[in-house]
Amino acid sequence: MKSYLITDPKYFSDNPKIFKQTLENSLKLHKIDFACFRDKTSTNFEKLAKLFLDTCNEFKIKNIYLNSNIQLAKDLNFDGVHLNSTQFEKIGFAKSLNLKTIISCHNHKELKLAFDKKVDFVTYSPIFDTPNKGEEKGIEDLKQTIKEFKSLNIFALGGIINDIQVNKISQTNAYGFASIRYFIASN
Template sequence: MPFFAYLITDGCYGAATPGAFAKRLETLFEAHSVDYALYRDKANPDYARFAAVFVDGCRAHGVKAILHQDTALALSLGADGVHLTSTQFDAIKGAKEAGLFTVISAHSPVELAHAAAEGADAATYSPIFESPGKGEPKGLDDLNETAGKIDLPVIALGGIVSPDQISAVRAAGAAGFASIRYFINSAKESFCSK
């Protein structure tokens, strides 16, 4: 698998209407080369309707659409995959059997090994760099050592906001990088007040 870019959304990508959300996605996809995109908005009570817009927007730009936590919704909307939380290891098998590209969040070598044993397609590993509210960063040495021992694509996540950091995680053995702020901060439009 070549090194890839994984865009992660959060609530600050949100918009009052699905149409406005579609325009924001368009801006992001025009500003960046993105291989995979995860729609994650834990606070949106209308997640399913916005997820449908997200999947359509990804498809229109040749981006693999990943939904957060919900295998059934990913299947019903024709998404390419699902990103499971670090409490959903028991859902990996079902997601894989359903034909979904399955990513899981991992925060330790033990969790990465568990993800590989359960058959996940990839795992995010975080936080690599300092990231608000995410605890002590693991750093590049840890990423290099850990990624080299796991038979699973490891996606570096956490505090990745610059091209230099992207190059560094690639050199450390990551299969790709995932970020929220990297994509938002360098897009043509600022979506967040933070």
């Protein structure tokens, strides 16, 4: 099962020195297969995105994504872009730039649309209770969703903060799990 680290300035900081140290700690402590720079608030977004990319490359991370900003992902040479659930119409543009695509999905309608648009990966959330993200879907819903959408590479996302939850997800045939807090919990 693949692991997918996602950043958030609440936990990683927008101070470049603190950001880099926090990211390095996470990359040293965990086996990371995918990593995404996600920051919706910092004024130094581009500088932090470049720092994120460089640090992930130092640690030989193979799948490095930028959240939402397709052109910047291309300009900085990210591997791909993680689109939010309002950006389905931008999948084709991202693919035309040879970027791998991940899109956030929260229901079966969005998953079907992601499949139809030939997205590379999806996150499906929230699996567990997460602040301000609506009612948790739970493991049984995740299992059924994976059965229904066999050909989608689904990352479970939402409220994943410990190994017990990761183990439960590993028993569902999910492609992987994605988290912010899981990867910083032991820093």
